[in-house]
Amino acid sequence: MSIEVKFFASMRDLIGEDCEIQVDIIEQQSIKNVDDIWNFCANGKKRPNNVLIAVNMDYVDGKAHIKDGDEVAFFPPVTGG
Amino acid sequence: MSIEVKFFASMRDLIGEDCEIQVDIIEQQSIKNVDDIWNFCANGKKRPNNVLIAVNMDYVDGKAHIKDGDEVAFFPPVTGG
């Protein structure tokens, strides 16, 4: 019963060494949506306005609900190509 | 003292076998512009509305003047590529 949280590129640098965090949502019953996940993982760091969020590899916004087994990712604007 | 006249693609078929005609402008003093050249070479055939004209390999219209040594070409809309 857990959520996998990933950070990429400069967002990983912002959060620190851990780029993947397991969040146990049974123990953290206040976690309902993506914003809650950020607050839980980010050690008080403000989320940059331009951060992108994906749940299960689809783009969502911060209000997106999460459920057991979801994979949540935070990353900066993309710069491929 | 002559003009070289060329016909390409369907315009050559329209005019007949000769695809290149030398016009002596000393003997044909009435020839002043491209329209005159067509009338001289085309044996009374009407010039199709969409015909393209080049003098010395630059596009011109039918009123373009010609001078000794010019190369005049008539051809249909282009279909390369």
Place this chain on the structure above:
Amino acid sequence: MKVIIDSEAFDPWKSLNDYQKNMPQLNGLYGATAVFVGTMRDFNEGDNVSEMFLEHYPGMTERHLEKICQQTADEYQLLESLVIHRVGIIQTNDPIVLVAVWTTHRKQAFEACREIMEDLKSKAPFWKKEQLNNGQNRWVEKNTKGY
């Protein structure tokens, strides 16, 4: 900048490979390459086409293509460009035309490649005569719209 009128079949990818190898002075400078290749289909306007003859106006064709490439190079800051066009007898699946441009940024590459191609289609003196499967042949009267 190079314009080639080719009476033999050409391989577009090999041509690009060869051309790019000969521009080492541009290594690290170009970030974008846009390429268009036109290939002979086996059908046109509802008919099966077995073979094609491509006529051109020797001299004017080269001159016109070089003018287009020069104008486009100035407008879009092209670093390099390559145009190859087949003439003569062409078989199904043969490449007919290649347009390639090299630029710093992608916007210029996309726009310049398309602009050269549209100008070529509407103004460069080439004419196609199609040999139909039923034995007849016909001059192609117009190209399809590019925009």
Place this chain on the structure above:
Amino acid sequence: MKVIIDSEAFDPWKSLNDYQKNMPQLNGLYGATAVFVGTMRDFNEGDNVSEMFLEHYPGMTERHLEKICQQTADEYQLLESLVIHRVGIIQTNDPIVLVAVWTTHRKQAFEACREIMEDLKSKAPFWKKEQLNNGQNRWVEKNTKGY
């Protein structure tokens, strides 16, 4: 339709040659091929760049690119498409991305190739970190505009 995330250097012209050889069922059907290749420059935003690291989100990147290609195939009647993108450590003059589409007519090819490329640049989860000549490195913060 194929999407490749490649951690090794690739040759765009050889990749196109190989891919096209494996689509004989399309011979005579496609009249237009549009290709874009993005290549690593040795400068960006005024600085000299010696090397680059390209990070991606394994799984989401492939999934997103396949979705773009499928949507574009539907919208523009693509006959085939190929996308290759490098990840990992990249040197100056290495190709970074290849987008190629095959269609019946050129309008669709030009527009589809550009649309895939713009979507890739704005939404596919890749991130560049540049190694500058002065020894520092930095995340690239945004791409240049494509339109």
